[in-house]
Amino acid sequence: MKNTLLSLNEATRTVNSGSNKVTLLDNINLNVEEGEFISLMGPSGSGKSTLLNCIGMLDNFTDGGYTFLGEPVHSMKEKNRSKLYKEYIGFVFQAYHLIDELTVYENIETPLLYKNVKSSERKAMVADMLDRFNIVGKKDLFPVQLSGGQQQLVGIARALIGQPKLILADEPTGNLNSKQSEEIMELFAQLNKEGVTIIQATHSESNAAYGSRIINLLDGKIV
Amino acid sequence: MIRSYIKIAWRSLKTNRLFSIVNILGLSIGLATTLVLFLFILHERSFDSMYANKDKIYRVLLNTTEDDLETWTGSPSAVALELEANIPDIAEAGRLLKHDFGGTAFIKAGNEVFTEKKLFWSDAAILDMFDVEIVKGEGSEVLNTPNTVLLSESAAKRYFGNENPIGKTLTIDDVDVVEVKGVFKDFPENSSLDFNVVAPFLMQNAAKNPTWDNASFETFLLFNTASPNVANVEAKIQDILDKNVKKDEQWYNFSLQPLEQIHLYSSTYKDSYIERNGDINQIRNLTALAILILVIACINYMNLITARSQKRATDVGINKTLGASVRDIVVRFYIETGLITAIAMVLGGVLAVVALPMFNDIAGKELDISSLFSIEIIVFLVLIWFVTSLISGSYPALYLSRFSPKEALKPSANKGGIASVIRKGLVVVQFSASVVLIIGVIVIHQQLEYIQNKSLGYNPENVMAISTSAIRGGQANQALINAFKKLPNVSVVGRSQGYPGMGVSGRSINKPNTDETMGISTNNSEREVADVLQLKLLAGQLLPKNKQAGDTLVEVVVNKTTVDFLGLSPEEAIGKKVAMQLGNNAYIHGVVEDFNFASLHNPIGAYAFHNSSREPKSYLLIRFTNEVLSETISNFENTFKNIAPNSAFEYTFLDKNLELLYEKEQRTANVGLLFSILAVIVACMGLFGLAAFMAEQRHKEIGIRKVFGASVPRIVQLLSIDFMRLVLISLAISFPLAFYVMNQWLQDFAYRITISWTVFAIAGALALVITFVTVGYQAVRAAVANPIKSLRTE
Numbered sequence A: 001m002k003n004t005l006l007s008l009n010e011a012t013r014t015v016n017s018g019s020n021k022v023t024l025l026d027n028i029n030l031n032v033e034e035g036e037f038i039s040l041m042g043p044s045g046s047g048k049s050t051l052l053n054c055i056g057m058l059d060n061f062t063d064g065g066y067t068f069l070g071e072p073v074h075s076m077k078e079k080n081r082s083k084l085y086k087e088y089i090g091f092v093f094q095a096y097h098l099i100d101e102l103t104v105y106e107n108i109e110t111p112l113l114y115k116n117v118k119s120s121e122r123k124a125m126v127a128d129m130l131d132r133f134n135i136v137g138k139k140d141l142f143p144v145q146l147s148g149g150q151q152q153l154v155g156i157a158r159a160l161i162g163q164p165k166l167i168l169a170d171e172p173t174g175n176l177n178s179k180q181s182e183e184i185m186e187l188f189a190q191l192n193k194e195g196v197t198i199i200q201a202t203h204s205e206s207n208a209a210y211g212s213r214i215i216n217l218l219d220g221k222i223v
Numbered sequence B: 001m002i003r004s005y006i007k008i009a010w011r012s013l014k015t016n017r018l019f020s021i022v023n024i025l026g027l028s029i030g031l032a033t034t035l036v037l038f039l040f041i042l043h044e045r046s047f048d049s050m051y052a053n054k055d056k057i058y059r060v061l062l063n064t065t066e067d068d069l070e071t072w073t074g075s076p077s078a079v080a081l082e083l084e085a086n087i088p089d090i091a092e093a094g095r096l097l098k099h100d101f102g103g104t105a106f107i108k109a110g111n112e113v114f115t116e117k118k119l120f121w122s123d124a125a126i127l128d129m130f131d132v133e134i135v136k137g138e139g140s141e142v143l144n145t146p147n148t149v150l151l152s153e154s155a156a157k158r159y160f161g162n163e164n165p166i167g168k169t170l171t172i173d174d175v176d177v178v179e180v181k182g183v184f185k186d187f188p189e190n191s192s193l194d195f196n197v198v199a200p201f202l203m204q205n206a207a208k209n210p211t212w213d214n215a216s217f218e219t220f221l222l223f224n225t226a227s228p229n230v231a232n233v234e235a236k237i238q239d240i241l242d243k244n245v246k247k248d249e250q251w252y253n254f255s256l257q258p259l260e261q262i263h264l265y266s267s268t269y270k271d272s273y274i275e276r277n278g279d280i281n282q283i284r285n286l287t288a289l290a291i292l293i294l295v296i297a298c299i300n301y302m303n304l305i306t307a308r309s310q311k312r313a314t315d316v317g318i319n320k321t322l323g324a325s326v327r328d329i330v331v332r333f334y335i336e337t338g339l340i341t342a343i344a345m346v347l348g349g350v351l352a353v354v355a356l357p358m359f360n361d362i363a364g365k366e367l368d369i370s371s372l373f374s375i376e377i378i379v380f381l382v383l384i385w386f387v388t389s390l391i392s393g394s395y396p397a398l399y400l401s402r403f404s405p406k407e408a409l410k411p412s413a414n415k416g417g418i419a420s421v422i423r424k425g426l427v428v429v430q431f432s433a434s435v436v437l438i439i440g441v442i443v444i445h446q447q448l449e450y451i452q453n454k455s456l457g458y459n460p461e462n463v464m465a466i467s468t469s470a471i472r473g474g475q476a477n478q479a480l481i482n483a484f485k486k487l488p489n490v491s492v493v494g495r496s497q498g499y500p501g502m503g504v505s506g507r508s509i510n511k512p513n514t515d516e517t518m519g520i521s522t523n524n525s526e527r528e529v530a531d532v533l534q535l536k537l538l539a540g541q542l543l544p545k546n547k548q549a550g551d552t553l554v555e556v557v558v559n560k561t562t563v564d565f566l567g568l569s570p571e572e573a574i575g576k577k578v579a580m581q582l583g584n585n586a587y588i589h590g591v592v593e594d595f596n597f598a599s600l601h602n603p604i605g606a607y608a609f610h611n612s613s614r615e616p617k618s619y620l621l622i623r624f625t626n627e628v629l630s631e632t633i634s635n636f637e638n639t640f641k642n643i644a645p646n647s648a649f650e651y652t653f654l655d656k657n658l659e660l661l662y663e664k665e666q667r668t669a670n671v672g673l674l675f676s677i678l679a680v681i682v683a684c685m686g687l688f689g690l691a692a693f694m695a696e697q698r699h700k701e702i703g704i705r706k707v708f709g710a711s712v713p714r715i716v717q718l719l720s721i722d723f724m725r726l727v728l729i730s731l732a733i734s735f736p737l738a739f740y741v742m743n744q745w746l747q748d749f750a751y752r753i754t755i756s757w758t759v760f761a762i763a764g765a766l767a768l769v770i771t772f773v774t775v776g777y778q779a780v781r782a783a784v785a786n787p788i789k790s791l792r793t794e
Helices: A048-055 A078-088 A104-114 A119-132 A148-160 A178-193 B002-015 B017-045 B078-086 B124-129 B140-144 B153-160 B230-244 B280-307 B309-321 B326-363 B369-373 B375-402 B405-409 B417-453 B474-486 B560-566 B629-643 B654-661 B663-697 B699-707 B712-746 B757-784 B787-791
Strands: A004-017 A020-033 A037-041 A063-068 A089-092 A166-170 A197-202 A213-218 B057-064 B090-098 B105-109 B112-116 B119-122 B134-137 B148-152 B169-172 B176-184 B197-200 B217-223 B252-258 B463-467 B490-496 B505-510 B517-524 B537-540 B554-559 B586-592 B606-610 B619-624 B651-653
Touching: A004 A048, A020 A048, A020 A197, A037 A048, A037 A178, A048 A166, A048 A197, A078 A089, A089 A148, A104 A119, A104 A148, A104 B002, A119 A148, A148 A166, A148 A178, A166 A178, A178 A197, B002 B017, B002 B326, B017 B280, B017 B326, B017 B369, B017 B375, B017 B663, B057 B078, B078 B090, B078 B217, B078 B230, B090 B124, B105 B153, B112 B153, B119 B124, B124 B140, B124 B217, B140 B148, B140 B197, B148 B153, B153 B176, B176 B197, B230 B252, B280 B375, B280 B417, B280 B663, B309 B326, B309 B375, B309 B405, B326 B369, B326 B375, B326 B663, B369 B375, B417 B663, B417 B712, B417 B757, B463 B629, B463 B654, B474 B490, B474 B619, B474 B629, B505 B560, B554 B560, B560 B586, B560 B606, B651 B654, B654 B663, B663 B699, B663 B712, B663 B757, B699 B712, B699 B757, B699 B787, B712 B757
Parallel strands: A037 A197, A037 A213, A089 A166, A166 A197, B119 B197, B148 B176, B517 B606, B554 B586
Antiparallel strands: A004 A020, A004 A063, B057 B217, B057 B252, B090 B119, B090 B217, B105 B112, B105 B169, B134 B176, B148 B197, B169 B176, B463 B619, B463 B651, B490 B619, B505 B517, B537 B586, B554 B606
């Protein structure tokens, strides 16, 4: 029996644009079990990114309920919420968002610094991660010295270093060519097999196919 | 964690070279200026702090209570004696007189004659209270016996080389023969008092017959306790004054000035023998300027950080999603700023060391590099480092750290809203300050030019004044005049007590049948002096050629201001008797046109040439025709030495001497110029960096515009116009401000320029040109770039 990781109950997100109220997410009901690999699909503007941001607690639903590991996120204080996502969620971005001034090694290490992990422990964890992703030889390079695919690899390594339960990936292959895309998706599939829950937003049918479940969004609604 | 921040900051510095150079250089210039100035202020404030009795020593000030209310540093010779005898709080009192009331002495040692500018006649008490250290021979007690003298170490060396000076004799001005009894250590460089030669005050007439009249003696008091009750003592002094001088004859009262205030708070007091005076206003102005430059440099930093806020905000967003708290981000930005300021600090220190000699030169100071390494300076540096980091780092630390990660990571988000308003505001502040400084420098320069070229009512060019105070006797002086008259390039020669540009005797003149009085400068001189100065005679005649010794009749040639005061026309005034403290037998013999005998700070007052022999005629004034100066001088020196082998040849040119009157202003102008140039450079550096980032930020827009047919000039215009607009706003702010400030400054001059619109035109044009050149370079670079490059997204 699998545990429920998170559940959304009539979750809604609206914004005010001038005098109009625009609904970005409209009464979303969704249960995510641990170990799932979900692909969010839909055209531009359908609400994929907003949903990811809200699940990742970088943004809030304006209405409805959101429970994460049994805790009611919707009624939490900002501080506790950020504690929660620090602990359990890793992010992967379309534009990689690596820190330009840090090497591959240091980029991967950063989340551990914010978690106040001890130096020796950090070293071991980063070394493991470099090893696992086969990028030991590149650990002293800076982001600009890497190809897009390699940068995204580092991005994923960085998201994984904190041992999150959930990885949120917003168009992770959007800036990559097809071969690089394939490698990244293979990696996600592999991670999922190892037990990490993944939610990705994607345009690509073939990428979505790696997932265990596809959710289609249109105009903020699940269809 | 902190190591990681420093790493990020350091690498970010290396990647963004232009940004880093602009910032660090700007800041270090600001810091170097502040450092040099702090050093200067420390030095000025350290004056007289080395004396053990510093809190017990006070100087008696004399405040005149008639016409102009002035404060004099000299007191009558009876004051010290009466105060010491009648006020128990006072342990000791001493009087000080500079030789010849502020003149130069000619000292003969062996067969050589030296000029000595620091010969003082002093009571023993002065040396005691200032704990003057004796290194050889006897101490202050020798000043209780006449015909003795004490020398400073350097004076002893100058007069006697390596020989033992004790027991040797000196002849002062060919009159007083004194024996060297002791040698004292040279006064420190930051002491207000500075003696080379000290002779007993009791040899002076004033000591033999103490009076309440002639206020020419600086009087110092040593109290029994530190910080005595000044008001109380001043009241007692008033009582003593009342006992000795009748109420209706009192033209002054007394106040006390603590030693620690003598250096900085005496610049408006008259006739001190202390030459090392500072000025608290100068210190205040320089402090303001230094802070201004530092602020401009800090503004650069903030501007450049906000200009890059797009990148910064993204960084903040990434770090927040990775788990950074607001506190982490705040700490990170302060560390980054702290690192930059620390580097700027080191560089600023180096710049300060390099620039110190230049500053010394311009400001006329002798600051020592080694004092840069004192505890005060180090504490000051740490403090400045802290404050600068706090000011400069606050904007990014406090503003950017508030972004939520979602907003921060959104590529299209407009994060420049508030930032760009602040940035524009800061640029306006910077430029306003720079323009005020530019206008200030131009106005100061114009005023000095005006003063130096103003018609003075006499001709100071080609006039030499030779000091003849060591030549005694009418015969020797007549021989000297005759010898000079024979020289081919000499046109007129005359003897005189003083010359324009130097103080002469101050008296007062009374308007007949009224009790109105006016101060008048009187100059005992010969008839020829009016011709040497090329004065214009309005009525009557110049002073008569010959006057019998012992004749009590005094003839006076006054200026126009004097007869105006008397209510007479020049013609009416001739032959009238005048009451001007020159005896009961003084008559106006002639009237000359007004001329500027003092500095142009003051309006022309009353002036009189007279032939009462109350004061010595210590100068020989010579008008010469030759322009070849070095030849003229050696020719004159030979002539002088032939007649007066025992006197040193001391001379000045009247026009050169006049320049000294405006030395303070000249220094202000130079220091102002230096600071203004620095401020403008720092502001330009900021603008340059800002323009670079603006161009970078808008490179996409530029690309699109070019694709749709915009020409290079149009793009340059587009990028420059914003900055031009800011500069125009700055001009609107700075013009009235500069006008007000500079008008205040001009009030110090009785003769001054009016600030013309051209000054503003020049400053405005300069600011616009500087902006255009600075911004234009970046604009052109952006405009000629290939649009394909800027439009490629990945």
